[in-house]
Amino acid sequence: MVTEILEKAVAGERLSADEALRLLESHDLAAIGAAADKVSRRMHPEPVRTYNVDRNINYTNICTAVCHFCAFYRGPKSDEGYVLPREELLAKVGETVELGGNQILLQGGLHPKFKLDWYEEMLADIKAAYPSVNIHGFSPPELHHFTKVNNLPIEEVLSRLKAAGLGSIPGGGAEILVDRVRNELTRGKVGSDDWLNVMRVWHRLGGISTATMMFGHVETLAERVEHLQRVRDLQDETSGFTAFICWTFQPDHTDLDHLPATGSFEYLKTQAVARLFLDNVPNIQSSWVTQGLKMGQLAMLFGANDMGSLMIEENVVAEAGTVHFLSLRQIREAIEELGFQPRQRDVFYNLVSEELEQKAIRANGGTGPREVVQLAV
Numbered sequence: 335m336v337t338e339i340l341e342k343a344v345a346g347e348r349l350s351a352d353e354a355l356r357l358l359e360s361h362d363l364a365a366i367g368a369a370a371d372k373v374s375r376r377m378h379p380e381p382v383r384t385y386n387v388d389r390n391i392n393y394t395n396i397c398t399a400v401c402h403f404c405a406f407y408r409g410p411k412s413d414e415g416y417v418l419p420r421e422e423l424l425a426k427v428g429e430t431v432e433l434g435g436n437q438i439l440l441q442g443g444l445h446p447k448f449k450l451d452w453y454e455e456m457l458a459d460i461k462a463a464y465p466s467v468n469i470h471g472f473s474p475p476e477l478h479h480f481t482k483v484n485n486l487p488i489e490e491v492l493s494r495l496k497a498a499g500l501g502s503i504p505g506g507g508a509e510i511l512v513d514r515v516r517n518e519l520t521r522g523k524v525g526s527d528d529w530l531n532v533m534r535v536w537h538r539l540g541g542i543s544t545a546t547m548m549f550g551h552v553e554t555l556a557e558r559v560e561h562l563q564r565v566r567d568l569q570d571e572t573s574g575f576t577a578f579i580c581w582t583f584q585p586d587h588t589d590l591d592h593l594p595a596t597g598s599f600e601y602l603k604t605q606a607v608a609r610l611f612l613d614n615v616p617n618i619q620s621s622w623v624t625q626g627l628k629m630g631q632l633a634m635l636f637g638a639n640d641m642g643s644l645m646i647e648e649n650v651v652a653e654a655g656t657v658h659f660l661s662l663r664q665i666r667e668a669i670e671e672l673g674f675q676p677r678q679r680d681v682f683y684n685l686v687s688e689e690l691e692q693k694a695i696r697a698n699g700g701t702g703p704r705e706v707v708q709l710a711v
Contacts, residue, residue, distance in 0.1 A: 335356060336356060336357065336360045336362055336365065336366075337365070339353045339356060339357060340357075340365060340366065340369040340610070341369075343369055343373060343610040343611075343613075344369050344372045344373060344376075346376070346613070348613055349610060349611050349613075351559050351560070351562075351563050354559045354562060354563075354607055354610070354611045355555060355556055355559045357603075357607045357610065358555045358558060358559065358603065358604065358607055359555060360603075363599060363602060363603050363606075366603055366606045366607065366610075366636075367602060367603075367606045367635060367636040367637075369606070369610060370605070370606035370607075370609040370610055370636050370637030371635050371636065371637065373609055373610060373613075373637065374609055374618065374637050374638070374639050377616065377639070378639045381674060381675050382674055382675045382676070382677045382685070383634060383639055383640065383641065383669045383672070383674040383675070383676060383677075384639070384640045384641070384676075384677050384678070384679040384683065384685070385640065385641040385642065385643065385644065385665050385666070385669070385676060385677075385678060385679070386437065386640075386642065386643040386644070386678065386679055386680070386681075387430075387433065387434050387435040387436065387437075387643065387644045387646070387662070387678060387694045387698075388430065388435050388436070388437040388438055388439055388470070388643045388644070388645070388646070389426060389427075389429075389430040389435060389438050389439065389645070389646040390438075390439045390441070390645060391418070391423060391426050391427070391438050391439065391440050391441075392418070392441055392442055393417065393418045393423060393440060393441075393442040393456065394415070394416060394417045394418065394442040394443055394445050395408050395414075395415060395416055395442070395443050396408055396412070396415040396416070396417065396442075396443050396445050396446075397442075397443025397444045397445070398443075398444045398445075398446050398479075398522055408443075417445075420456070420459060423456070423460075424459065424460065424463055424464075426438075427460055427463065427464050427467060428463070428464065429646070430467070430646055431464055431466075431467060432697060433646055433694060433697045433698055434678075434690060434691070434693040434694020434695070434696075434697045434698065435467075435644075435646065435694070436466065436467060436468060436680055436686060436690065437467060437468040437469075437470050437501075437680065437681055438460075438467060438468075438469060438470065438471075439470045439471070439504055439643075440460075440469055440470065440471035440472065441471065441472065441473055441476065441504065441506060442476065444475065444476060444479040444522070444523070446483070447483075448483070449483065449484055450480055450483075450484045450486065450491060450494060450495075453472070453480070453495065453498075454494060454495065454498040455498075457469060457471070457495065457498040457499035457500055458498050458499055460499060461498075461499035468501040468502060468680065468681050469499055469500055469501045469502075470501060470502045470503070470504050470681055471500055471501075471502075471503070471504070472495065472500065472503060472504075473503070473504055473505070473506030473507040474503070474505075474506075474507055474508070474524055474528070474529040474532035474533060475506070475507035475523050475524045475529070476507075477491060477492065477495075477503070477532050478524040478528050478529070478532055479524070488531065488532055488535050489535055489539075492532075492535055492536050492539055492541070493539060496539060496541065500541075501681065502541060502542050502543055502544075502576075502681050503532075503533065503536050503541060503542075503543035503544075504543065504544055504546075505533075505543060505544040505545040505546035505575075505578075505579065506546060507523070507524065507529065508529060508545065508546045508547060508548070508561070509547070509548045510547065510548070510549065510551075510553045510557055510558065510560075510561050511526040511529060511530065511560070511561045511564045511565070512526060512553065512557045512560050512561060513525055513526050514557070515551075515552055515553045515557055518552050519551065519552065519590075526564065530564060530568055533545075533568060533572075533574065533575075534568060534571065534572060536574065537568075537572035537573070537574025538572065541574065542574050542575075542576050542681070542682065543574055543575060543576070544575060544576060544577045544578070544579060544619075545565045545569075545575045545577070545578045545579075545615065546578070546579045546580065546581075547561050547562070547565075547578070547579075547580040547581075547604075547608070548580070548581055548582075548583055549561075549580060549581075549582065549583065549596070549604060550582040550583045550595075550596025550600060550601075551583040551585075551590060551593055552590075552593075558604065559611075562607075562608060562611050562612060563611075565578065565612065565615070566611065566612055566613075566614060566615070569612070569614045569615055570614060573614070575615050576615075576616065576617060576681070576682065576683055577615065577616070577617035577618065577619050577640065577683070578608055578612055578615045578617070578618055578619070579618075579619040579621060579642070580601075580604055580605055580608055580621065581601070581621035581623070581624040581625070582595070582596040582597075582600070582601050582621075582624055582625075583595075583596060584624060598625060598629045601621070601624075601625055601629070601633075602629075602632065602633060602636045603636075605618065605620075605621075605633055605636055605637055605638060606636040606637045608637065609636075609637025609638070610637070616683070617639055617640050617683055618637050618638045618639060618640065619638060619640045619641070619642045620633035620634055620638040620640065620641050620642055621633070621642065622641065622642065622660060622665075623642070623645060627660055627664060627668060630642075630660075630668070631668040631671070631672065634668075634669070634672055634674075635672065640679070640683075641665050641668065641669060641676075644660070644661075644662050644665060644694075644698070645659075661698065662694065662695060662698040663698075666695075677691065678690065678691040678694060
């Protein structure tokens with residue numbers, strides 16, 4: 335039965351949710367991975383595999399939601415809460431540009447007081463100083479939170495932020511798009527339907543975004559498939575997702591540290607099934623940030639066609655104790671070792687100019703992130 339399902343996917347036929355579940359229940363990792371690799375090569379016959387150079391900037395860690403899986407957030411009354419000074423934020427963007435980056439990932443907690451004009455001003459300041467930088471910002475939980483704080487519809491929130499300089503939306507805060515799971519993991523955070531609706535409205539406004547899944551905690555395999563189904567259904571409707579990224583829950587230093595960590599076997603299998611099932615999502619990113627260099631590289635043979643970002647800075651996963659830092663040289667060599675040409679891309683998965691790519695290679699000089707990030711930088 336598994337063989338028939340894999341043959342169907344390789345042939346380009348759409349899998350059902352039941353078939354995806356059968357694959358997740360299977361232990362035939364090699365066959366599932368080989369099929370995902372065939373699909374990836376069919377969708378991306380070009381001799382290159384891509385990566386990005388950007389920086390994760392967390393403008394605040396103050397958050398009104400309580401997420402049991404998160405080691406990063408601090409409550410509004412915490413002495414460890416921060417809001418990044420604007421001049422420091424702009425300096426981080428400037429350093430990213432000097433290192434050959436063309437994008438920042440801008441996210442924060444659900445701050446209880448900031449109105450929408452505060453965020454519009456932040457975007458405008460960044461675009462005024464660095465007009466060529468794409469702002470990949472504000473996950474659906476943040477954007478839904480803005481509607482509550484400002485008493486505005488999501489259409490107006492997104493339209494105003496887009497006018498102020500928001501370029502694309504990351505898929506953060508999805509976890510598992512099943513409310514039973516979300517209710518067990520978190521309090522005071524966006525539900526599944528509203529997460530999807532934020533993306534729906536953004537896509538209708540002409541925007542693009544990524545989709546994500548954090549798995550390996552309290553969800554069942556069937557709920558993992560339900561998440562994939564909801565992503566695929568919305569993509570059928572809007573075609574706005576450029577990529578899918580999944581990673582395993584990192585339990586250390588969280589309220590769920592009693593749960594066993596999910597291993598690489600399950601990571602590779604889940605990513606491969608995602609590639610087979612999400613026939614309408616063009617790109618799959620490897621998650622070396624949580625899996626490390628070798629497993630991140632192996633993921634490129636299990637359905638991924640992109641190594642993700644150099645990540646000049648990363649805060650959230652690092653707070654959970656998982657700190658995998660790669661240099662640009664390591665990322666490029668990992669791609670080359672698989673027989674592909676490494677190329678830097680932008681958020682639209684267009685290859686950047688040779689000039690910008692060489693600038694990034696020279697600027698990074700084979701080094702990795704410039705700092706091991708503290709909470710309040």
